[in-house]
Amino acid sequence: MATIDFKNVQKSYGEVHAIRDFTLHVEEGDFCVFVGPSGCGKSTALKMLAGLEATTGGTISIGGRDVTDAGPGKRDIAMVFQNYALYPHMSVRSNIGFGLKMRGQDKAEINRRVEAAAETLELTDYLDRRPRALSGGQRQRVALGRAIVREPSAFLMDEPLSNLDAKLRVQTRSEIVNLQKRLGVTTIYVTHDQVEALTMATKIVVMRGGVIQQIGSPETLFAQPANIFVAGFIGSPGMNFFRGPVEVVDGRAQTRFGEQVVPLSVAPDALRGGEAIFGIRPEHLKIGGDTGTPVALGLVESLGTEKILHFPTPEGQAIGSLQKVIGSDDAGRDSATMLARVIDDRRYTDGETVRVALPEGKVHVFDPETQKALS
Amino acid sequence: MQKRSYLGTFGIYATVIFTCAVLLFPIYWMILTALSPRTQLREFPPRFWPDDPQWGVFADLLATQPFGLWMWNTILVAVATMVLSLTVGVLAAYALSRHRLRGGQGLGLFILTSKMLPATLLVIPLFAIFKSLGLVGSLWSVVIAQSTLIVPFATWMLKGYFDTIPPELEHAALVDGCSPLGALVRVVLPVAAPGLAATALYAFVISWSDFLYARTFLTTSESKWTLNVGIATLKGEFVTDWNTIMAASLMAAVPIIGVYLFLERYLVGGLSSGSDK
Amino acid sequence: MIDFSSPRHRAKFGYLLLAPAVIMMALIIIYPILLSVDISLQDVRIARVGGDREPWTLENYRWLTSSAEFWNSLWVTAKMVLTVGGISLIIGLATALLVNQKFRGRSLARLFVALPWAVPEVVATVIWAWMLDSSFGVINWALLKIGLVDQAIQFGSNSTAAFFAVCFVMIWKGYPLVSIMLLAGLQSIPEEQYQAARVDGANVWQRFFYITLPSLAPVLGVTSVMTTLWVFRDFAIIYVLTQGGPIGSTTTLSILTFEQSFAFFRMGQGAAVGVVTLVICAFISRALVGRFANSVH
Numbered sequence: 001m002a003t004i005d006f007k008n009v010q011k012s013y014g015e016v017h018a019i020r021d022f023t024l025h026v027e028e029g030d031f032c033v034f035v036g037p038s039g040c041g042k043s044t045a046l047k048m049l050a051g052l053e054a055t056t057g058g059t060i061s062i063g064g065r066d067v068t069d070a071g072p073g074k075r076d077i078a079m080v081f082q083n084y085a086l087y088p089h090m091s092v093r094s095n096i097g098f099g100l101k102m103r104g105q106d107k108a109e110i111n112r113r114v115e116a117a118a119e120t121l122e123l124t125d126y127l128d129r130r131p132r133a134l135s136g137g138q139r140q141r142v143a144l145g146r147a148i149v150r151e152p153s154a155f156l157m158d159e160p161l162s163n164l165d166a167k168l169r170v171q172t173r174s175e176i177v178n179l180q181k182r183l184g185v186t187t188i189y190v191t192h193d194q195v196e197a198l199t200m201a202t203k204i205v206v207m208r209g210g211v212i213q214q215i216g217s218p219e220t221l222f223a224q225p226a227n228i229f230v231a232g233f234i235g236s237p238g239m240n241f242f243r244g245p246v247e248v249v250d251g252r253a254q255t256r257f258g259e260q261v262v263p264l265s266v267a268p269d270a271l272r273g274g275e276a277i278f279g280i281r282p283e284h285l286k287i288g289g290d291t292g293t294p295v296a297l298g299l300v301e302s303l304g305t306e307k308i309l310h311f312p313t314p315e316g317q318a319i320g321s322l323q324k325v326i327g328s329d330d331a332g333r334d335s336a337t338m339l340a341r342v343i344d345d346r347r348y349t350d351g352e353t354v355r356v357a358l359p360e361g362k363v364h365v366f367d368p369e370t371q372k373a374l375s
Numbered sequence: 376m377q378k379r380s381y382l383g384t385f386g387i388y389a390t391v392i393f394t395c396a397v398l399l400f401p402i403y404w405m406i407l408t409a410l411s412p413r414t415q416l417r418e419f420p421p422r423f424w425p426d427d428p429q430w431g432v433f434a435d436l437l438a439t440q441p442f443g444l445w446m447w448n449t450i451l452v453a454v455a456t457m458v459l460s461l462t463v464g465v466l467a468a469y470a471l472s473r474h475r476l477r478g479g480q481g482l483g484l485f486i487l488t489s490k491m492l493p494a495t496l497l498v499i500p501l502f503a504i505f506k507s508l509g510l511v512g513s514l515w516s517v518v519i520a521q522s523t524l525i526v527p528f529a530t531w532m533l534k535g536y537f538d539t540i541p542p543e544l545e546h547a548a549l550v551d552g553c554s555p556l557g558a559l560v561r562v563v564l565p566v567a568a569p570g571l572a573a574t575a576l577y578a579f580v581i582s583w584s585d586f587l588y589a590r591t592f593l594t595t596s597e598s599k600w601t602l603n604v605g606i607a608t609l610k611g612e613f614v615t616d617w618n619t620i621m622a623a624s625l626m627a628a629v630p631i632i633g634v635y636l637f638l639e640r641y642l643v644g645g646l647s648s649g650s651d652k
Numbered sequence: 653m654i655d656f657s658s659p660r661h662r663a664k665f666g667y668l669l670l671a672p673a674v675i676m677m678a679l680i681i682i683y684p685i686l687l688s689v690d691i692s693l694q695d696v697r698i699a700r701v702g703g704d705r706e707p708w709t710l711e712n713y714r715w716l717t718s719s720a721e722f723w724n725s726l727w728v729t730a731k732m733v734l735t736v737g738g739i740s741l742i743i744g745l746a747t748a749l750l751v752n753q754k755f756r757g758r759s760l761a762r763l764f765v766a767l768p769w770a771v772p773e774v775v776a777t778v779i780w781a782w783m784l785d786s787s788f789g790v791i792n793w794a795l796l797k798i799g800l801v802d803q804a805i806q807f808g809s810n811s812t813a814a815f816f817a818v819c820f821v822m823i824w825k826g827y828p829l830v831s832i833m834l835l836a837g838l839q840s841i842p843e844e845q846y847q848a849a850r851v852d853g854a855n856v857w858q859r860f861f862y863i864t865l866p867s868l869a870p871v872l873g874v875t876s877v878m879t880t881l882w883v884f885r886d887f888a889i890i891y892v893l894t895q896g897g898p899i900g901s902t903t904t905l906s907i908l909t910f911e912q913s914f915a916f917f918r919m920g921q922g923a924a925v926g927v928v929t930l931v932i933c934a935f936i937s938r939a940l941v942g943r944f945a946n947s948v949h
């Protein structure tokens with residue numbers, strides 16, 4: 001168990017800056033998830049922490065010890081890889097025990113600990129098999145076993161679930177969380193899947209283009225996204241955005257969504273210029289009331305009682321080319337379409353006109369220049 | 376897959392058997408001649424079956440020629456060349472495959488082109504160099520000269536093979552506490568075993584087959600000859616002694632054919648660099 | 653002591669691994685090539701390293717261009733490359749297609765087909781020398797028996813016969829590797845392509861011309877260049893079978909290089925022939941290197 005600190009860590013591959021100014025503090029026992037779209041530098045950050053890639057600048061410490069130049073074997077960490085990287089020429093037993101053997105533990109002790117780890121992961125019956133003879137889920141557990149048997153001060157995991165099928169992924173997700181809680185080992189977990197991040201993490205680091213966008217608990221990220229990117233990335237589906245005028249009436253700021261006047265909880269002086277970008281989560285939209293803007297439903301996706309309603313952003317309010325909204329599940333959502341998530345027993349049909357209302361206090365305001373949240 | 380007709384199946388077997396028969400006939404003829412009494416070799420029509428096999432020919436060969444010594448020299452040269460090229464080749468191939476090294480691309484290109492050097496050109500400067508180093512007449516001269524061809528070849532083959540092994544494997548080994556060399560030896564090499572076997576086979580076959588270098592550098596003393604030099608000389612000296620020459624050829628061919636039969640299964644895979652896995 | 657597991661020093665470890673190969677290449681390939689160019693520019697009989705050296709001269713290259721032997725060997729090499737390369741490629745492809753069929757005993761067939769490759773060149777050559785013997789050789793007997801010839805062919809003294817004898821041995825020895833390489837190429841063509849073509853109603857020949865040949869084109873290119881260079885390089889087969897004779901009919905550039913250097917001890921002239929051969933080979937291998945440059949990273 002140890003704290004982990006990145007201080008101004010940089011990484012460039014020639015001209016390409018993979019990581020810029022990465023600064024992060026992870027508490028002992030934290031389950032910290034790096035999340036972001038593919039290619040944003042998550043694996044690179046993790047590999048630098050593991051000592052598998054050299055840093056271009058900055059320092060990395062584990063448990064207060066500067067490990068920036070220490071080899072991977074000298075950092076007291078264990079790692080789980082996306083493709084598991086099990087040693088194909090060794091039995092499961094040797095795979096799990098390899099790290100202990102390299103550290104010069106005696107045979108009896110290795111055996112005891114390997115069997116204890118196997119017990120925990122229900123691998124006891126497979127100890128003498130080769131990885132080739134195991135199912136995907138079992139291989140994944142061997143990879144976990146290889147990590148926990150060493151009782152390291154940190155676990156590093158790089159998309160460990162993405163080679164599993166959907167059902168097994170959900171199940172293993174909670175197994176990993178429980179295991180981590182029980183062992184209390186500081187964990188850094190990399191994923192591109194924001195659902196995994198929200199469900200597993202105690203602390204989330206959202207990254208984009210090698211730059212940290214926001215660090216916070218799942219709740220914070222959901223309720224107070226720091227910028228448009230985080231707002232759109234977190235949540236399923238991600239936040240809706242629209243462009244609107246900023247008007248000040250009686251010292252209070254307000255905007256318009258179609259016909260509806262939307263009061264804002266932001267102090268008027270924070271709003272420069274006559275326009276801003278606004279965000280509203282699909283589950284916060286009120287559908288089918290008597291007030292609000294009438295819209296024609298484009299598409300109704302029904303998941304039983306839960307429904308996702310698609311409708312066009314009001315005339316002239318689409319954020320257009322300002323930025324492609326990076327939805328987590330649907331990369332590059334059409335910015336002229338908004339989504340509402342409703343759970344009720346009403347039937348909605350394509351083409352039907354309903355009223356959409358934005359409740360007060362649920363509207364996020366972003367600076368159109370910097371894309372940062374205003375509050 | 377549609378089912379083949381009986382005629383088609385028969386056609387395939389007939390063609391395969393015919394091809395193999397034609398290809399292997401010279402080898403059969405070598406064995407047959409080696410075992411035939413010398414007088415029979417001057418009969419027309421020739422006999423196609425050894426009705427009176429003469430096993431004594433091998434003993435005669437060992438008694439009248441320093442044949443055992445030539446065999447031993449050949450083995451020494453082939454093993455030394457294989458070990459040297461494989462060691463140097465493994466290290467270089469691994470570095471080229473895994474490390475983004477400055478100049479690595481140029482070296483890769485160089486390795487490819489050096490496979491095309493005419494050996495008869497290299498033999499001249501090498502002769503001059505070995506002469507000044509006093510290496511002419513030493514088996515080492517042949518080992519070194521052969522490495523000019525085999526090291527680039529081994530490096531190229533092994534790099535292709537290492538490229539198919541995911542780098543996470545040695546990342547895992549490093550995290551588990553191996554040194555970089557330890558990760559190579561304990562994890563990468565065992566996984567690359569089929570590629571190593573294929574490369575070793577190549578190195579061994581090429582080296583066992585060498586005639587030019589041995590003929591040029593080792594001629595001075597008969598006790599330093601390799602099998603190929605010995606056989607070529609026998610052919611020149613005893614023009615009619617075909618059973619002795621064939622017996623010598625058979626003994627030179629048997630070890631390398633044995634190695635081939637043992638390692639052939641890795642050949643196709645090694646050539647396509649494990650891509651058909 | 654540097655800790656090579658440190659991310660800071662990992663690249664140094666790479667260079668360290670590369671060092672033996674680089675040093676070795678420099679000493680036993682690059683230096684000798686430069687030295688051979690140097691030798692080719694000197695009027696020397698037996699080259700030495702260090703000590704007195706002759707002044708540089710173009711004498712050897714002048715000899716080369718005016719020598720009938722050189723032009724003859726160039727012509728012989730070209731003929732041999734075309735004969736051996738062409739035939740090896742055609743029957744190599746046929747054999748590869750054959751052993752790529754699904755039938756029982758396929759792996760055994762492959763084992764046998766590639767076997768001649770493992771037979772040392774000298775051994776292969778003496779076997780054929782015996783089979784081609786003009787008095788008691790089995791091939792002459794067979795040819796007489798079938799009635800193809802009415803007199804034993806003198807492979808030793810007839811120029812054309814000697815040339816084809818050399819080609820025979822080269823094909824027998826060299827074509828198995830061609831078929832193995834083509835087989836590897838065939839196996840990397842996805843089966844789905846053939847299934848899709850079959851669904852589209854393509855017959856065997858159409859599948860061969862529209863799928864097999866195009867997919868195999870790069871491998872065919874590489875293989876033909878390899879075979880060409882092999883014929884250029886080969887020494888043992890010709891030297892043991894004919895020693896380049898009769899009257900130069902099997903003297904390739906390779907044999908001429910050796911003959912000048914180690915039979916007549918005119919290493920300057922030998923080196924000149926070798927350097928020219930090298931230049932020709934470099935031009936030919938450009939095709940191969942061009943194809944491979946991408947895969948070398």
Ligand SMILES: Nc1ncnc2c1ncn2[C@@H]1O[C@H](COP(=O)(O)OP(=O)(O)O)[C@@H](O)[C@H]1O
Nearest residue numbers: 013016018036037038039040041042043044045
């Ligand atoms: N070895 C490398 N050479 C050059 N660029 C690299 C290398 N490895 C990664 N990158 C670049 O760094 C960025 C981050 O990669 P990575 O950390 O793998 O992203 P991810 O978040 O998907 O794990 C990518 O843009 C990638 O192209």
Ligand SMILES: [Mg+2]
Nearest residue numbers: 042043044158
């Ligand atoms: Mg990644």
